[in-house]
Amino acid sequence: MTGFAPRTAKIPYGGDYNPEQWPEEVWEEDHRLFGKAGIDTLTVGVFAWSVVQPTPDTYDFTVLDRVLGLAAREGRRVVLATGTAAVPPWLARAHPEVHRTDFEGRRHGYGQRHNFCPSSPAYRRLSTALAGRMAQRYADHPVLLAWHINNEYGGACYCELCARSFRDWLRARYGTLDALNDAWWTTFWSHRYTDWAEIEPPSALTEHWRGPDHTAFQGITLDYRRFMTDALLGCFVAEKEAVRAHSAGTPVTTNFMGPYQPLDYHRWAPHLDFASWDSYPPPDAPPTRAAFAHDLMRGLKGGAPFWLMEQTPAATACRDINPLRRPGELRLASWQAVAHGADAVLYFQMRASRGACEKYFGAVIGHAGREDTRVFREVAALGAELAALGPATLGARTPARTALLFDWDSWWALEISDGPSRLVSYLDVLHGYYRAAREAGADVDVVPVTADLSAYDVVLAPLLHLIKGDVATRLEAVAERGGTVLTTCLSGRNDEHDRAFLADVPGPLGPLMGIRVDEWDARPAHEDRPVRLGDLEAAGSLVFEIVLPRGAEPVGTYTADFYAGTPAVTRHRFGDRGGEGWYVATLLDEAGTGEVIRQVLARHDLLGPYARHRGVESSRRVTPDGTELHFLLNHTAATAELTAHSSATDLLTGKPYEPGDPFTLGPLGVAVLRLA
């Protein structure tokens, strides 16, 4: 997958900037403060449609011209947005069909943002026109660094226009209704379609009950999610083409949202020149939660660096509870992004909005315009640090030997499944395995099931509910060359249409795992079942598959219920080179997952040097010239007393280390070691 990233001399630093909301005298003050804070990059125009095109027939670039002119004068670069993520009122009134019809069947009216119908001809025409006009005007502007199409694409529409597009999409996918009826298993409940026009979007008014996750026909719902991913992608591609027509030399992106369920970003990735995303981890999440998302985003473009397009310098506003980033957290999170592959560090927002729903969203410059706030001081300190670092990390890649398979189709299929348990969270389980591997010190690539797996010693494939294409064969290949593949309960169940394999569970993964699953129990969340793992008594929860070994040997064992004594974790020698297939038949708790993953990593000597230092994260990157960088991040409030394990220099302090040297990381401390 080829990339095409902005070229910069250091990590770009700055973020979303909306001067069109303010009088021009404020702009000058903004730039003065940007200078103090080391801000060199501004994202401009994200919601400027109604300013740039105040009427259907008028484009007015006065404000943007001045904004970009001032940026040029002040020596800053601009990520320029096409501004199409919120439509202006006149457009909505002239074309009511631009509003979405929601899952409940309600046509919406004007309001909010990110809510245009992707099948609306008027939206498509006017948004691409705007993108084209923007590109035409600013393609050669000296400040231009990258194009930012739209903003945080998401959601879904269920209107009649989308229904028609969905039918076209299905016709292209299946060719015949017989093929579609077979894929969706429509004879069940008498749904055999005899005319394409009979097909309705699966919604609260048709196939669903109790919400978007409960459907009578998983196949229909899966396809609608794929279709909606493609429909929104169509909007992106149309804008991108309009931009490209005038501005071939500038890379194009749109800002993603990490593990965002509604859109399969793997379908989008080939169409972006480089990946970028907005990081707002859940409050009080463990640090691996943000890292997981970084690695997923890095995996979109085959491991190429991504941009951290947004993060808050202080607090969010959109949540029920919006905790403040504590002193040092912003710096730590920013370096964590860089450690995982970010080549830019940007904020939302540069100046706090005066009104509307983001006025309390954290900003580099608050309502009082002060530079003597704690937040501003931390922002400025980080700006200075990034400036001092220079280009040292740009373009570096992560030399991971462990992969985690991430599959939107499996995510969707698992969570819309009727039975065995609605309580299984794909994201939580995947993060659990990711966390275990990261805390053991392994670098991890989070990759699609279509990724080339030949570089990995360990491939983790939890909850691989659907087996598509040749992934089973490629997983076997990993083991055949000596690697380890791990999968879990609820894997290998269904094909790409969510039709069960007519075979023993885990279906195509059975030969590699050396087991068959005879049946499975499900219990409420509080009804754990103990699992013995060597000396460790761990616990399984929610789902308990009953495994019959067919070549595999037990690693862990249930010790309660009628399946006491049967295997809960197995390993299976596969191939001639010492490869193994590991199967975890239940959802293990953190201790159990950690134990299993450390056993697997240890087989391949992948435990990191600081694997026993809880809360100390280590991460590696290799620069284009082959320099190895080790990032060390102390996520705890205590000082970590470590020992250097290589000859290296800390790029942040300039201090050199030799193996065996004591190495101290203060609370929330960061080191960027360049290995000798």
Next chain:
Amino acid sequence: MTGFAPRTAKIPYGGDYNPEQWPEEVWEEDHRLFGKAGIDTLTVGVFAWSVVQPTPDTYDFTVLDRVLGLAAREGRRVVLATGTAAVPPWLARAHPEVHRTDFEGRRHGYGQRHNFCPSSPAYRRLSTALAGRMAQRYADHPVLLAWHINNEYGGACYCELCARSFRDWLRARYGTLDALNDAWWTTFWSHRYTDWAEIEPPSALTEHWRGPDHTAFQGITLDYRRFMTDALLGCFVAEKEAVRAHSAGTPVTTNFMGPYQPLDYHRWAPHLDFASWDSYPPPDAPPTRAAFAHDLMRGLKGGAPFWLMEQTPAATACRDINPLRRPGELRLASWQAVAHGADAVLYFQMRASRGACEKYFGAVIGHAGREDTRVFREVAALGAELAALGPATLGARTPARTALLFDWDSWWALEISDGPSRLVSYLDVLHGYYRAAREAGADVDVVPVTADLSAYDVVLAPLLHLIKGDVATRLEAVAERGGTVLTTCLSGRNDEHDRAFLADVPGPLGPLMGIRVDEWDARPAHEDRPVRLGDLEAAGSLVFEIVLPRGAEPVGTYTADFYAGTPAVTRHRFGDRGGEGWYVATLLDEAGTGEVIRQVLARHDLLGPYARHRGVESSRRVTPDGTELHFLLNHTAATAELTAHSSATDLLTGKPYEPGDPFTLGPLGVAVLRLA
């Protein structure tokens, strides 16, 4: 109430079978496995509409002909469904009014099942045509055992067609608007109707707020539920008549769902030739929960045996958490059904669906088609046991001397009531009394308030919120001939229109109970109030009526709050033969309910011989030739050491017993004793 049941030589064994979803080579394999499992009965065609009638003008019986032909060849019988429970897409598209309008006022589109509008002329016309064609073709087929109309009727529609039908139904019920205004008490809040056309279905858009249980006018809502019960019954009757026209000699049923709130099955019962139902008790419910439903279903046809039309051999799929039936549970539940009056034991489903929302629903034959699964082995073992039993239980009736009144109107009225407490669950309270009686060893008939009560020594009437017809007089008659009648708080409040009696509470039940209720308190669920019952300190909850005895004597007493010292349970001698009326003024906990019920049963010598063996259920049936059968079911995981109390032979082992012999029931063990 006359019955007309299928004639079989043993308990039919099998269940729902959908070969139309599979290639024919699979069918042969199915029958091979059916042979191994002792399967002799198949329910066919439940969702076959789109296969049988692929277009408006075409009927195609090819598949069904073959399915029935193969069944005939293999010596199996078929329960044939009319297949009208899920409409084909072409019908939905041609007649959008076939879709329901939901409680929120939303017209639905095509999808799911069980969701046709009962007032739709197109649905009525096409469903009866299909039923007639099916009957015409298969009336004389040798495999035909019974007709299965539609499937699990339920839900409600609020469309304009239903509104019109509702008005017609009201005109027939009330004759004049004055009568209706009086019944609904419309002067309250200025609702006096002056034209039938002004009346709207009570929905979220009209009389309701906060959902279906909150209505401004209980009378309107009660009548709409009665109307909807009748509207769906109209669909059933229309299909039944279409079938009967061609197939007079074969009994007709539809599968009920036990205590299903939306439909008053007592209004349906006279129209079925025999009752049948699908048993899916809530996970981890006590065993009396399923038994309660069995006895309710048996009560539909005056105590005649019913069919267990569906149960899962392994797990459900439709719930958030779908636990597996543990080893032995399937057998125990099946024999429990027989013990309570089932003359058939059938499953959903014979072969697991490959796709859609029931692919994880338990099946006799799983996706891998194996016969060496635990589930298949248990199914086959039970098949053998039933085969060995032969006709011994067929047609037997339950010789209960205790009745529990079950009244859909009271259920509805109580749970749509504003005040005193929304937390009272009719079903939970009724089950609580049922459970107490069953655990004390009494056989219980669960009967409508219109039932002949002359055979009962004890009549339990908890939460008899509405007093309709002559039920108060008939309850007095029970006591007059020496029996005991028990009722509880919130009984005797309102007439059939939910209008309060202008009298002391408990209204028409006052003379029998010998009390008046002066007022009532309601408290949150966690605020129990202690109740002294002899040596027992029990607890009341939710509702606390303050009782003034008017002839009754206290049996239990509140010991807290300002009503401490006043009676919580009373007994009242009524009539000349030692009859009594018992009143329980609060919702007692399990211990308190058990104590009261055992005192009542003891008065009539109705405590069973194993009343002290917790978890051991005993149940009696008497066959048409007068043979008495005692079923003993051990619901615990421990062996029960009992003593035989009659001369009897266990039909499952052939072992004879004399009174006083030790008698052992293993964990989840079953015995079917034929008394000498």
Next chain:
Amino acid sequence: MTGFAPRTAKIPYGGDYNPEQWPEEVWEEDHRLFGKAGIDTLTVGVFAWSVVQPTPDTYDFTVLDRVLGLAAREGRRVVLATGTAAVPPWLARAHPEVHRTDFEGRRHGYGQRHNFCPSSPAYRRLSTALAGRMAQRYADHPVLLAWHINNEYGGACYCELCARSFRDWLRARYGTLDALNDAWWTTFWSHRYTDWAEIEPPSALTEHWRGPDHTAFQGITLDYRRFMTDALLGCFVAEKEAVRAHSAGTPVTTNFMGPYQPLDYHRWAPHLDFASWDSYPPPDAPPTRAAFAHDLMRGLKGGAPFWLMEQTPAATACRDINPLRRPGELRLASWQAVAHGADAVLYFQMRASRGACEKYFGAVIGHAGREDTRVFREVAALGAELAALGPATLGARTPARTALLFDWDSWWALEISDGPSRLVSYLDVLHGYYRAAREAGADVDVVPVTADLSAYDVVLAPLLHLIKGDVATRLEAVAERGGTVLTTCLSGRNDEHDRAFLADVPGPLGPLMGIRVDEWDARPAHEDRPVRLGDLEAAGSLVFEIVLPRGAEPVGTYTADFYAGTPAVTRHRFGDRGGEGWYVATLLDEAGTGEVIRQVLARHDLLGPYARHRGVESSRRVTPDGTELHFLLNHTAATAELTAHSSATDLLTGKPYEPGDPFTLGPLGVAVLRLA
């Protein structure tokens, strides 16, 4: 603010009476029982529209003539309702637009009450016509005491008629779209309106998500609430004018609902001749909760007495759990109302409805029509007590020196705010400060931000989120003349349009408070943070502002988290006369709030003599002739042993007291002391 209240010779006693639901023989019995209970005042006609106007062209006053005639014969007075709160079915059918469109965009159909669209021309025309006809007929009837317009106005409509009215309202408010765009900060998210017709009501289909409290544009939503307040007020004013045209000499009111969020009663107050309200405090709320509402209602008309228009004599019916008023509670609550300014004590309802959703609502006369119930006895005893009291309390005013600012705009703005915390409840926090002051013995006026503050020593302004008009200046004036002003976190943030002040927090309150807030943290409810207040370790929760003193001194200090050691409570000397501004930077628990408030009150010698008697409430009123009344209310179940602190006579017992005399208040006891 001028008042115009009914003239009575004693506290009117009675309540809502709907004889039109009953045959006339019941009416005579009603009046017999009214006589027994000391009932002299009846509210008539509240839902009589369909009786009075049975068809569009017919008015029929037969029933009301008789009802009023009987009242006259029996010597009772009547509060006459216009009867427009529930429309008759014929009106709804003839004019479907009279039904509201709800927040979800659903047009409702006929049902319930209080649900007419305020912009409906048909409703406006027909309701004012009815009001006019009522006034025309009964203006001079001897029983007429007051006019009761409609009933419990509330809710909101989102129909197209309301949209048009909203646009007119906005045009009148803003004049130009530029002004509106600026106020709503529409450039954010590209919402710059270019035509008034583009503006839609903010609803679930436009600017809102996750319900009425989540909006993209706070300014739009705030204005819609103001508009809807005015739209419903327009209905009231139209009816009032229709009444006034015929009945100039009789005062007019409508019954409010205390701190009812949807309507800003301060906008209504000038249009009522006197305030009245319906008191249904939340179950198990502390007694200050009802008192808080009384004082808010008293504040509507500048401290003039209000009417307690409804309370239940026994239990409500509309709640999930409807507890019974325990013995003595009714009397205590009634005297509490009088203690806080009520000049009338009325019930809902005189006779229990036989049907519909209020049949279980408490009534003076129950379904059995008895006079020997506990409730009737308590009602009658209170009736006798009020009769004995005579005119002693009428017209008395509360001599409060403490004010609490209550501001619907701040309530709305705070609870629709995105960030920092959705968990802050305006009402709970304001009640918390009110409670602390009341429990310390201070009389408190709850007043709008526009109130004259010159009479107060202490002004409490918690959560004063919006600063409108000159309130900051007037608060400074309080301190300048030596008073104390207290405010809290989340105050002084935004202007009347919810636009942030471009200044340090707390904006215009900063000079008075002598601080600036640098940033603020938000945490989940269970994550308290300790706050040291002298010897007390209190706790803050939800929001934690980090305060930099700018002249203020710390009173309390955070002792945990990274802001440990920084001030949580500050005081700031302001002006030359010892005035102070107090700032509480977090939401203190009950102990902390109590400590702070007692320190503040103590500065002004405002602690009451019984401030240390927990559960004993004291309240003062001064009659028009200057007599001082002290009400003492024992809210506990224990006898309170007090000491008299003035020469006084208890008007309920006639007993005289001298300072120092022992003074005993029994459980739930009441004394009304007239000071010598």
